[in-house]
Structures are given as structure tokens and as C-alpha cells.
Amino acid sequence: MAARSITKRFPGVVANDAVEFEAEVGEVHALLGENGAGKSTLSNMLTGLYRPDSGHIEVGGEPVQLGSPRAAIAAGIGMVHQHFRLVAPFTVAENIVLGHDPAFLLQRGEIEQRVRALSQQFGLDVDPTARIWQLSVGEQQRVEIIKALYRDARILILDEPTAVLTPQEADKLFETVRALARSGRTVIFISHKLHEVMAVADRVTVLRAGRSVATVRTADVTQRVLASLMVGREVAGPERIARQGPVGEPVLQLADVSAIGDRGVTALSGVSLTVCAGEILGIAGVAGNGQRELAEAITGLRRCTGTIALAGRPLASGSPRAAIEAGIAHVPEDRLGTAVAPSLSIAENLELKRYRLGGMLLRRRAMATAADQLIERYEVKAPGPHAPARQLSGGNLQKVVLGREFAAQPRVLIAASPTRGLDVGAIETVHAHLRDAASRGVAVLLISEDLDEILALADRVAVLFEGRIAGELEGSIATPEALGLLMAGGSAAA
Amino acid sequence: MIRAERRLSEPRWLRLAVPLLSIAVAAVVGAIVLLATGHHPLATYHRILSAAFTADGALSGTLIAATPLVFCGLAAAAAFRMQLFNIGAEGQLTAGAIGAVAAGLALGNAPTWLMIVAMVVAGALAGAAWASIPGLLRAFARTNEIITSLMLNYVAALLGNYLIFDSLSYWRDTSAQAKVFPQGRPLAESASWPAYGSSIVVPFGMLVGVIAATGLWFLYRRTRFGFEVSVLGDSLRAARYAGIRTRRTILSVMALSGALAGIGGASQAGDFAHLFDPRALQQEGFGYTGIVVAALSRYHPAAVVAVAFLLGGLKNAGFALQGPDFPSGLVGVLQGLILFCALGGELLARYRIRIGSATAAAA
Numbered sequence: 040m041a042a043r044s045i046t047k048r049f050p051g052v053v054a055n056d057a058v059e060f061e062a063e064v065g066e067v068h069a070l071l072g073e074n075g076a077g078k079s080t081l082s083n084m085l086t087g088l089y090r091p092d093s094g095h096i097e098v099g100g101e102p103v104q105l106g107s108p109r110a111a112i113a114a115g116i117g118m119v120h121q122h123f124r125l126v127a128p129f130t131v132a133e134n135i136v137l138g139h140d141p142a143f144l145l146q147r148g149e150i151e152q153r154v155r156a157l158s159q160q161f162g163l164d165v166d167p168t169a170r171i172w173q174l175s176v177g178e179q180q181r182v183e184i185i186k187a188l189y190r191d192a193r194i195l196i197l198d199e200p201t202a203v204l205t206p207q208e209a210d211k212l213f214e215t216v217r218a219l220a221r222s223g224r225t226v227i228f229i230s231h232k233l234h235e236v237m238a239v240a241d242r243v244t245v246l247r248a249g250r251s252v253a254t255v256r257t258a259d260v261t262q263r264v265l266a267s268l269m270v271g272r273e274v275a276g277p278e279r280i281a282r283q284g285p286v287g288e289p290v291l292q293l294a295d296v297s298a299i300g301d302r303g304v305t306a307l308s309g310v311s312l313t314v315c316a317g318e319i320l321g322i323a324g325v326a327g328n329g330q331r332e333l334a335e336a337i338t339g340l341r342r343c344t345g346t347i348a349l350a351g352r353p354l355a356s357g358s359p360r361a362a363i364e365a366g367i368a369h370v371p372e373d374r375l376g377t378a379v380a381p382s383l384s385i386a387e388n389l390e391l392k393r394y395r396l397g398g399m400l401l402r403r404r405a406m407a408t409a410a411d412q413l414i415e416r417y418e419v420k421a422p423g424p425h426a427p428a429r430q431l432s433g434g435n436l437q438k439v440v441l442g443r444e445f446a447a448q449p450r451v452l453i454a455a456s457p458t459r460g461l462d463v464g465a466i467e468t469v470h471a472h473l474r475d476a477a478s479r480g481v482a483v484l485l486i487s488e489d490l491d492e493i494l495a496l497a498d499r500v501a502v503l504f505e506g507r508i509a510g511e512l513e514g515s516i517a518t519p520e521a522l523g524l525l526m527a528g529g530s531a532a533a
Numbered sequence: 534m535i536r537a538e539r540r541l542s543e544p545r546w547l548r549l550a551v552p553l554l555s556i557a558v559a560a561v562v563g564a565i566v567l568l569a570t571g572h573h574p575l576a577t578y579h580r581i582l583s584a585a586f587t588a589d590g591a592l593s594g595t596l597i598a599a600t601p602l603v604f605c606g607l608a609a610a611a612a613f614r615m616q617l618f619n620i621g622a623e624g625q626l627t628a629g630a631i632g633a634v635a636a637g638l639a640l641g642n643a644p645t646w647l648m649i650v651a652m653v654v655a656g657a658l659a660g661a662a663w664a665s666i667p668g669l670l671r672a673f674a675r676t677n678e679i680i681t682s683l684m685l686n687y688v689a690a691l692l693g694n695y696l697i698f699d700s701l702s703y704w705r706d707t708s709a710q711a712k713v714f715p716q717g718r719p720l721a722e723s724a725s726w727p728a729y730g731s732s733i734v735v736p737f738g739m740l741v742g743v744i745a746a747t748g749l750w751f752l753y754r755r756t757r758f759g760f761e762v763s764v765l766g767d768s769l770r771a772a773r774y775a776g777i778r779t780r781r782t783i784l785s786v787m788a789l790s791g792a793l794a795g796i797g798g799a800s801q802a803g804d805f806a807h808l809f810d811p812r813a814l815q816q817e818g819f820g821y822t823g824i825v826v827a828a829l830s831r832y833h834p835a836a837v838v839a840v841a842f843l844l845g846g847l848k849n850a851g852f853a854l855q856g857p858d859f860p861s862g863l864v865g866v867l868q869g870l871i872l873f874c875a876l877g878g879e880l881l882a883r884y885r886i887r888i889g890s891a892t893a894a895a896a
Contacts, residue, residue, distance in 0.1 A: 338774075339776075340773060340774065358776075359773055359774060359775070359776040360776030360778070362776075363775075363776045364776075369774070371774065373770070376768065376770050376771070377768075377770045377771055377774050378771070378774065379768075379771060380763070380764045380767035380768045380771040380772070381767060381768060381771075382767045383763060383764065383767055387760070387763070387764075390760065391764065391771065391774075391775040392775055392776065394757055394760050394761075395757065395776075397757075398757075399756055399757055399758075400755055400756055400757070401755055401756060401757065401759070401760055403755070
């Protein structure tokens with residue numbers, strides 16, 4: 040498979056600019072790039088969701104027109120999306136033949152047999168008669184892979200496949216990927232994680248700002264070389280910013296907190312935590328193990344049982360207003376959907392939590408001035424205080440959110456995946472702000488699925504697994520391996 | 534392939550050009566219809582303009598037709614701004630008329646100023662109460678307010694019929710001559726709202742409507758409550774995150790919307806009918822036209838008043854136009870064409886239409 044000089048423009052941006060790459064039969068070829076480098080746009084064109092403005096795609100040396108996802112499947116291209124395309128109440132086998140089975144009646148027995156054969160061949164354990172909602176995220180991913188193989192995909196595109204997996208599950212996935220390549224298939228592995236790319240790929244094409252910068256053999260390069268290709272300059276991993284000075288009094292205390300998740304099952308059970316003034320407590324874990332519910336319980340967005348106390352005073356459950364008034368700041372995971380009202384201006388979004396403090400009337404002029412000051416102080420790139428929040432890029436939006444939350448002079452800050460989707464520069468800024476807040480005596484709870492982030496910032500790390508605290512480690516001695524074991528449900532080794 | 538994409542930004546010139554163009558298109562299509570039915574288009578348009586705005590007494594008639602549209606337009610705009618689709622202004626207006634007439638009848642011969650205050654308050658309360666039914670259901674049971682508010686329109690209409698035609702209610706005229714032809718009990722002379730001006734008569738309800746529009750603008754633009762409405766209208770999650778009491782706000786907005794429609798009902802009773810006349814209200818369908826008014830004015834209170842005035846003119850011209858040589862069906866066709874083009878133009882202003890898909894790569 041090859042992409043020849045592919046260009047795709049969206050209003051205001053060139054997402055792909057003359058991108059070239061070539062993946063051989065039996066090869067694992069990685070597409071490496073930062074968020075926004077154009078990886079997703081490219082893969083959407085390879086699977087027929089978008090059409091290139093210019094350039095073309097070749098499969099087996101022949102140019103192909105991929106006008107629709109159906110055409111891409113016919114050309115032997117299969118895709119495993121980051122967000123799975125599965126129907127939860129259906130069985131594995133039903134999902135696999137969905138939209139594909141040419142027969143009018145489902146030949147269940149036959150389908151299940153073929154699914155079993157494929158799972159055995161590539162080490163993809165999954166029960167074809169199980170229903171999707173019963174499966175773990177890792178298992179669902181296997182269903183997606185089998186789905187592509189069932190349709191005779193010769194080329195398999197995996198988009199950020201490890202984002203939802205534990206380190207152990209990821210290792211298992213890598214074995215499958217290599218088995219697929221050995222069977223003569225081509226695997227295109229999209230990622231922004233260097234160590235994964237080094238571990239699994241034969242060759243790498245690096246994308247930066249919509250251009251293909253280089254294609255190299257992983258055997259010939261180091262992670263450092265790839266990193267500098269990716270960002271265009273030399274970088275180290277996120278530097279650990281350790282705490283200076285002693286930890287203060289306990290501020291936020293959770294005792295035996297349990298909550299029900301959106302699916303109606305217990306998402307958080309018996310969590311007890313303490314965060315002290317001036318300390319960053321990291322919460323690590325694979326996505327979907329209760330992190331969101333934990334943040335929502337503390338900030339009053341979700342009802343819970345047990346007690347949440349702030350400096351010894353218990354907080355009313357299920358009242359965001361009470362949490363705000365008690366001095367709990369919240370940087371939610373879902374920036375555009377929760378942290379701001381997207382159509383409202385920056386100035387209005389800054390008022391979101393303090394508009395109740397004044398009288399009955401809004402002071403629009405003062406709001407605009409405050410927004411101007413924040414834009415200047417946090418170096419937000421924005422057209423002005425009246426620009427709608429949704430026009431801002433992720434990093435700039437996060438600066439607005441942080442600025443607002445810090446302006447309230449909180450005693451506790453709950454930060455959930457505060458750097459997801461941000462580029463390296465913005466990540467550094469956000470990390471510096473978090474550490475700075477802690478050094479001013481704020482108790483910071485950092486919930487993140489990104490282990491590097493946890494290791495860079497946390498003074499202590501607690502791991503959430505299936506809604507429980509699986510273990511707690513000192514930040515200075517925590518290693519990815521020890522945390523990975525806890526994240527997978529193992530017992531504390533340290 | 535034809536696709537509609539939301540415009541990322543809306544150029545200023547479009548806001549002016551689109552309505553003008555829409556009216557031009559409506560005029561051209563209307564001309565074809567008129568020619569086909571043997572009428573002279575230009576002469577007909579001239580008659581419409583004259584009957585709506587320029588002839589003697591035309592503006593008075595237009596203002597009368599516009600008054601209920603101001604209230605129903607404001608009612609729809611107040612709720613739609615928060616993505617709360619109250620389409621029950623029709624029923625809320627009826628409830629308001631029932632409440633206002635009850636207050637007027639109860640006060641007997643009280644002075645006019647007291648009558649006006651009592652009728653406006655009673656109309657607003659009755660409309661708010663009627664709207665609170667879907668409001669409560671939406672806030673606490675997450676029921677779709679479109680369906681519940683719509684269904685309550687029929688309930689209100691039938692309740693009105695019951696009060697006048699099927700019972701000896703407080704609202705029904707029980708005098709001897711009304712035994713054969715049932716009708717509402719007339720209000721006292723002092724319950725007639727004043728009108729101002731000599732050549733152009735401005736109904737008092739219109740003044741109340743303009744005051745209500747100003748109040749609504751101020752409420753939504755300048756107050757804490759208005760801020761909560763705009764946050765909640767944009768993102769429910771953000772509103773919860775900001776500590777806004779979402780249920781209370783939903784209920785308040787629903788009640789506010791119903792109150793506005795209810796004052797419209799009070800104005801119908803006080804300004805024009807001087808009794809409760811359910812049949813007349815049903816025939817007019819003010820509540821539904823109010824939705825069109827709100828949509829065309831993009832929920833802006835000042836624009837609601839302007840659009841209501843234009844649509845009032847169109848309606849008024851319809852009365853003047855129809856006659857032996859000009860069937861009322863044709864009047865309806867022309868009115869429909871203008872509304873259709875105006876709403877279609879709105880779509881064009883907010884979305885751009887792309888014909889054909891992105892051209893495939895030239896190999």
C-alpha cells in the first residue's frame with residue numbers, strides 16, 4: 040500500500056500536505072506524529088472516509104479510488120478505530136458479520152467457527168457468543184481486529200490501539216500484530232508513543248504538521264532521533280518536577296466513597312484517599328476504572344455514598360455548587376463539553392463559576408477586562424475576549440480553564456487528564472502551572488491515564504483498578520512496571 | 534450530491550442580503566402563481582402593500598394583527614434561546630385568556646388601571662401555570678417538552694370549548710339571548726383596555742408587548758438569570774459543572790415563556806374580544822405563528838417585535854385582499870410563499886449548500 044503526494048485541506052488548515060508513504064507486504068509500518076500532525080486525516084483517507092484533494096492511493100501497485108468505506112473494505116483495507124464501532128447488545132459474531140454477511144439468514148454456526156479459527160491463528164482470545172457489553176476494552180479491540188480479518192483485510196490500520204490498554208495487554212497486542220505481519224498482511228500502526236513504535240514496527244513514517252518528514256527503519260534509529268523528527272527539535276521525556284518543601288495539613292479526605300457509573304453498575308467502591316496542602320496525588324489507571332466517577336464525585340457532579348471532607352468539614356454529595364463554594368477547582372477531562380460552554384465567549388466562560396458572587400446584574404465591561412488580563416497573563420492565542428470558546432485550540436482552551444480555576448484561589452484542584460490532546464509545549468506549560476499551584480499550598484489531585492505524566496508530577500501515586508484503590512506508591516520510587524502491575528489488578532510489589 | 538454545511542462564520546452582508554433576496558424570490562414565484570390564476574402581479578403586490586401599511590387605517594389593522602404575534606413570538610423566543618422547545622404558546626395563550634377574563638369578571642366595575650393590572654397578572658399566572666406542566670415534566674421526568682406542550686394545546690382548546698359551550702361556567706353568558714347561541718360573559722366597560730392615537734390606533738397590548746420585549750432583552754442580556762440561561766442553552770454539562778441549578782432554571786424559563794403567551798391572551802380579552810371566545814382563538818392559531826416569528830427573528834426580542842409587525846401586515850393585507858375576485862385560498866398561497874422563502878433564506882444564511890462532492894483526485 041502506498042500514499043502518493045496526498046493533500047487534504049480543511050477550512051483554515053492543510054491537514055495533509057503532499058504526504059508520501061509506502062508499506063510493504065508483511066511489514067509493520069508505523070505512522071508516528073504528535074496530536075494534530077495529520078495521522079487521523081491520513082488514515083481516514085486510507086479507509087475511504089475522506090477523499091484526498093490531490094494525490095492518490097495505491098494498493099498492490101495499482102491506483103485505487105476509495106470513495107467509501109465499502110470500497111476500502113473491497114480493496115482489502117481494514118481499520119480498527121480508536122473508538123470502537125461495535126453494537127453493545129449484539130454478540131461478538133453478530134458484530135463481526137454486521138454489514139458484511141451476504142446471506143439473508145445468519146449462519147451462526149459457520150460464522151462462529153470461522154471466528155474461532157481466526158482467534159486461534161492470531162492469539163486473539165474471544166468468545167464469539169459473548170455479548171459486547173460483557174467484554175473488557177481489550178477484548179473489544181480484539182473483536183475489531185477479527186472483524187477486519189473476517190472481511191479478508193490484507194492491510195490493517197490500527198489507530199492508537201494501545202491508548203486503552205494496560206502495558207501487559209499492549210504487549211499481547213504487539214504479539215498479535217507481529218503474527219499478522221508474518222501471515223503476509225500489512226499492518227499500519229498509528230501512534231504517538233515512541234517506545235511502542237520501536238517495539239513493534241519495522242519501519243516508521245514520521246508526520247509533522249501535515250507533512251511526511253521521513254521514513255526510517257526502526258533498527259537504524261533511536262527513540263531520541265524519532266522524537267526530534269516528530270517535534271522538529273531535540274526533546275527529552277517530560278522532566279520530573281519534584282516538590283520542594285514539606286507537605287501541609289490534610290485538606291481533601293475521602294472515606295469509603297462509592298458511586299454508581301452511567302451504566303448503572305458500581306464504578307467506584309470504597310475509595311479512601313487523603314490529599315494534603317502542597318501535594319500532588321496522582322491517580323493512575325487504565326481508562327474506565329473509575330477515574331471519571333472519582334472526579335465527578337468529588338466535584339459534586341455525581342452522587343456518592345461515604346464521606347468527602349474538605350479540611351474536616353463534610354461536603355454535600357451531588358452538589359457542584361457546594362463543591363465550588365468550598366473551594367474545589369476542577370479541570371475536567373472533557374474540555375469542550377464540560378469545562379466551557381463552547382458557543383459562549385471567553386469572557387463569559389471565565390464567569391462560569393463566579394457570576395453568582397456579584398449582584399443580580401452582569402457587569403459585561405468588567406468581564407471583558409478580566410478576559411483581556413487572562414489572555415495576556417496566560418499567553419492565550421485568541422482573537423479577543425469575545426471569541427467563542429470553541430474557536431480556541433485545545434492548549435489555549437486549557438489555559439483559559441486553568442486561569443479561571445486558579446483565579447478562584449482554590450484549596451483543592453481536581454485535574455483530570457489535563458494534557459490530553461495537547462502538544463509538547465502546552466504540556467510543559469500545564470505541568471508547570473500544576474506544580475506551581477501545589478507550591479502555593481493547593482492540594483492537587485491529578486487523574487491521568489498517561490503514566491509519564493503521573494511519574495513526572497506526582498508526589499504520591501494511587502492506582503485505580505475496577506473502582507478500587509489497588510495500591511499506593513511514593514512518586515519518587517514508582518516505576519512504570521510497578522504501576523502497570525497494579526493497573527492490571529496485580530498486588531502491590533513495592 | 535447536495536449537502537448542507539454549517540457556516541463557520543456568517544458575513545455581515547449576508548444578514549441583510551438574505552432576507553431581501555428571500556422576499557424577491559417569493560415575489561417572483563408569487564407572480565407566476567398570480568399570472569396563472571389570471572391576476573396582475575404588480576397590481577396585486579401594490580394592493581398588498583397598501584392594505585398592510587400605506588392605506589388609511591391600514592397600520593391600525595396591522596398593529597392589531599401584530600399584537601398577539603409579539604407575545605407569542607416572545608414566548609417562543611424566551612424558551613428556544615435555551616433550546617427548550619415550548620411550542621405550547623397556543624394553549625398558554627388560551628389559559629391566559631381564561632385567567633384574565635376570570636379576573637376581569639371578578640372585579641366587576643373596578644377602575645380601568647386596576648383591571649389592566651389584574652388581567653395582565655392573572656393572564657401571566659395562568660399561562661405560566663399551563664406551561665409549568667411540561668416544564669415540571671421536563672425538569673424532573675426528562676419528558677420531551679415538544680410533545681407535552683403541543684398536546685396541551687388541544688387540552689386548552691377543548692377546555693375553552695367546555696367552558697363556553699358545554700357547561701354553565703363562570704365564563705359563559707347566561708342571559709336570555711345567549712341561550713340559543715352560547716358565548717362568553719362580556720366584561721364590564723371599564724375592563725376595555727385603552728387605545729392611543731387617532732389616525733393610527735395603537736392597542737394598549739402592543740405597548741405592553743414592547744415593554745415585555747425590552748424586559749426580556751434586559752433579563753437575558755444583563756442579568757445573572759440570563760447568563761444561566763445562555764450557559765444551559767449551550768451545554769447542559771457545562772451548566773451542571775458551573776453549579777447552575779438546571780431543573781429550577783428549566784422550570785423558570787418554561788414559566789416565563791408561558792407567562793408571556795398568557796399576557797397575549799389577556800390582551801386578546803382586554804384589547805379586542807372583551808369576553809372569552811375560544812373559537813376565535815382556535816381559528817387564529819397565534820401560538821403557531823409565534824413560532825415562525827421567533828425563528829425569523831433568531832430569538833432576539835427586538836427583532837420579534839419587528840417581524841411580528843411585518844407578519845401582522847401580511848395578515849392584515851390578506852383580510853383586505855380577499856373578495857369575490859380574489860379567493861381567500863390564493864391569499865393563503867401568497868402568505869405561505871413569503872413565509873416559506875423567508876425561512877428557506879434563513880437556512881441559507883446559516884448553512885451553505887454544496888452541490889457535488891469534493892472532486893476526486895485527478896490521477
